[in-house]
Amino acid sequence: MSAGTAIPAERAAVFDCRVAFAETLIALAEEDERIVAVCNDSVGSSNLGGFREAFPERLINVGIAEQNMVGVAAGLANAGFVPFVSAASPFLTGRAMEQIKADIVYSGANVKLCGQSPGVSYGELGPTHHSIEDIAWMRALDDLPIVVPADPEQTREALHWAADYVGPVFLRIGRHKVRSVSGGQAPAFVPSRCNTLAAGTDVTLIANGTMVEVALDAARQLGAEGVSVRVLNMATVQPLDAEAVLDAARSTGGIVTIEEAVPRGGMGGAIAELLAERHPTRMRMLGTHQFAPTGDVAYLFDRFSLTCNGVAAAARELLSDS
Amino acid sequence: MKVIPGTSVTDPPCHGVSELQDFALRIRLGSLRAISAAGLGHVGGDFSVADILGVLFGGVLRLDPSRPDWPERDRFILSKGHAAASLYTALSLRGFLPEAELMTFAANDSRLGGHPNRQKTPGVETNTGPLGHGLPVAVGMATGAQLQGASWRTFVIVGDGEMQEGSNWEALMYAAHRGLASLTLIVDRNRLQQGASTEETNALDPLDQKLSAFGWDTHVVDGHDVQGLFDILAEPNHSSQPRAIVADTIKGKGVSFMEGLAAWHHKVPSAEQVDQAIVELTGVRS
Numbered sequence: 001m002s003a004g005t006a007i008p009a010e011r012a013a014v015f016d017c018r019v020a021f022a023e024t025l026i027a028l029a030e031e032d033e034r035i036v037a038v039c040n041d042s043v044g045s046s047n048l049g050g051f052r053e054a055f056p057e058r059l060i061n062v063g064i065a066e067q068n069m070v071g072v073a074a075g076l077a078n079a080g081f082v083p084f085v086s087a088a089s090p091f092l093t094g095r096a097m098e099q100i101k102a103d104i105v106y107s108g109a110n111v112k113l114c115g116q117s118p119g120v121s122y123g124e125l126g127p128t129h130h131s132i133e134d135i136a137w138m139r140a141l142d143d144l145p146i147v148v149p150a151d152p153e154q155t156r157e158a159l160h161w162a163a164d165y166v167g168p169v170f171l172r173i174g175r176h177k178v179r180s181v182s183g184g185q186a187p188a189f190v191p192s193r194c195n196t197l198a199a200g201t202d203v204t205l206i207a208n209g210t211m212v213e214v215a216l217d218a219a220r221q222l223g224a225e226g227v228s229v230r231v232l233n234m235a236t237v238q239p240l241d242a243e244a245v246l247d248a249a250r251s252t253g254g255i256v257t258i259e260e261a262v263p264r265g266g267m268g269g270a271i272a273e274l275l276a277e278r279h280p281t282r283m284r285m286l287g288t289h290q291f292a293p294t295g296d297v298a299y300l301f302d303r304f305s306l307t308c309n310g311v312a313a314a315a316r317e318l319l320s321d322s
Numbered sequence: 323m324k325v326i327p328g329t330s331v332t333d334p335p336c337h338g339v340s341e342l343q344d345f346a347l348r349i350r351l352g353s354l355r356a357i358s359a360a361g362l363g364h365v366g367g368d369f370s371v372a373d374i375l376g377v378l379f380g381g382v383l384r385l386d387p388s389r390p391d392w393p394e395r396d397r398f399i400l401s402k403g404h405a406a407a408s409l410y411t412a413l414s415l416r417g418f419l420p421e422a423e424l425m426t427f428a429a430n431d432s433r434l435g436g437h438p439n440r441q442k443t444p445g446v447e448t449n450t451g452p453l454g455h456g457l458p459v460a461v462g463m464a465t466g467a468q469l470q471g472a473s474w475r476t477f478v479i480v481g482d483g484e485m486q487e488g489s490n491w492e493a494l495m496y497a498a499h500r501g502l503a504s505l506t507l508i509v510d511r512n513r514l515q516q517g518a519s520t521e522e523t524n525a526l527d528p529l530d531q532k533l534s535a536f537g538w539d540t541h542v543v544d545g546h547d548v549q550g551l552f553d554i555l556a557e558p559n560h561s562s563q564p565r566a567i568v569a570d571t572i573k574g575k576g577v578s579f580m581e582g583l584a585a586w587h588h589k590v591p592s593a594e595q596v597d598q599a600i601v602e603l604t605g606v607r608s
Binding site for chain 1 (some may be wrong): 344372393397439440441447448449450451452454455457458459460461462463466467469470472476488489492493495496499
């Protein structure tokens with residue numbers, strides 16, 4: 001897997017959210033003996049090796065069997081455990097969709113679904129391994145909170161919140177190394193609220209996950225041209241921070257959404273649905289489209305305009321239309 | 323629920339075959355009336371599992387209707403959720419629901435929907451309806467009991483047609499891998515699925531050999547022999563394998579014009595047919 005190496009080498013101080021995920025899960029499990037990890041042969045790809053070493057009995061590895069994995073998690077929750085299901089997002093959400101619907105969300109099971117390596121992070125492995133549909137699929141389940149942390153701080157805090165929250169949660173844990181975007185903000189994660197990373201007035205960039213740092217870079221580029229850019233880190237896709245979105249729609253000249261997912265049904269879609277009813281606003285929705293061509297992550301980001309230049313261009317286009 | 327001196331409220335209420343048979347009869351009558359009132363339901367499948375449910379709820383399961391979430395309770399899942407009316411009746415007989423509420427089955431906004439919902443109906447452990455879901459959840463429950471070193475048991479009834487779902491075979495493998503002896507799977511082997519026989523559709527036989535090959539302690543029983551069912555279901559499992567019971571049953575069991583007919587999968591009896599069925603069922607009793 002060379003996908004992780006596709007990030008530009010010159011980038012300083014980058015962090016792996018999967019490491020934050022693994023360390024936090026171990027810390028949570030030390031505090032709460034009800035916490036178990038459930039996986040589908042994904043001990044390595046989910047970074048659960050440390051968890052297995054610390055709590056060998058509490059790592060439930062069902063093998064390559066995602067439907068059973070999610071059903072077993074529902075049963076463990078019924079027995080009083082707090083299962084964190086950790087599996088590659090395409091297989092967790094795609095293969096076990098009906099189990100997520102019926103056994104977890106409709107049954108109200110206290111299970112935390114952790115989709116690993118989402119978006120196009122598997123790069124050259126192609127669309128079977130890309131998880132660009134997961135947000136749209138999960139969003140159709142109204143009662144399921146959906147959280148896409150942008151950096152290790154958010155990942156840690158979102159995991160702590162998920163452990164305390166009683167009910168199902170979907171967490172999407174990025175694979176690419178990312179810069180810290182929370183910048184020491186405390187708290188880095190507040191459920192159902194976005195983080196305002198820049199308070200501009202001309203245009204708003206709303207991103208989450210791996211795309212937040214891209215949005216920040218684009219804001220810097222636009223700022224150098226005299227454009228005042230608002231940047232929102234929309235870590236919670238569901239329920240959406242309607243107040244912040246409506247404020248951006250009312251007080252800036254348009255909204256660009258950026259996500260490593262299909263925007264139709266994704267975060268962009270959620271924002272467009274809200275605004276269509278409450279405050280119609282000009283938008284550009286950046287994300288992946290259709291099955292990706294063969295390519296590494298950097299190539300695919302470029303192809304889908306999920307880059308500093310691509311985001312800045314979309315913002316300029318939006319402003320020039322006004 | 324009358325509590326016999328020296329027993330606990332969590333103990334099953336029936337003692338002896340005749341009481342278990344009576345309990346099963348009441349499940350049939352309750353489901354029949356609920357389905358008749360609702361104008362929909364799956365009476366054929368309700369009647370094929372009625373004796374199994376009767377033995378479990380009447381003679382085996384330790385439950386507390388005043389505390390449906392009592393941690394030490396035995397777990398039961400009706401994976402073939404379309405037989406919901408029989409489950410609701412069994413729960414009512416154990417005191418989880420008022421008997422009169424059965425007549426609200428499938429009515430608008432009723433707690434008793436066409437398929438069981440744990441967030442609406444006390445005593446339901448997980449929502450079922452789509453097939454192939456109950457066994458994996460039961461495996462998770464039994465895994466939980468194993469981790470806790472708990473003594474409660476997990477029982478799950480699946481329809482035989484449901485064994486065509488791949489998720490069940492994933493769960494069978496893993497239950498055997500973990501040696502989940504506290505788990506009992508009961509296959510309601512009525513040999514009919516919605517439109518035709520299982521063997522014509524996608525053959526399951528030899529089902530017992532398949533289950534054994536998957537590492538389960540497998541037994542074939544008459545699914546309407548209350549004594550035989552009680553003997554195997556009440557007996558603790560001291561082996562290191564999960565237990566599978568292939569219960570040979572008859573769809574529509576107990577009513578001559580329903581027995582063995584795929585049409586009664588979800589056909590609703592007319593008023594005259596309900597009367598005739600009640601005569602036949604209660605006649606069997608006498």
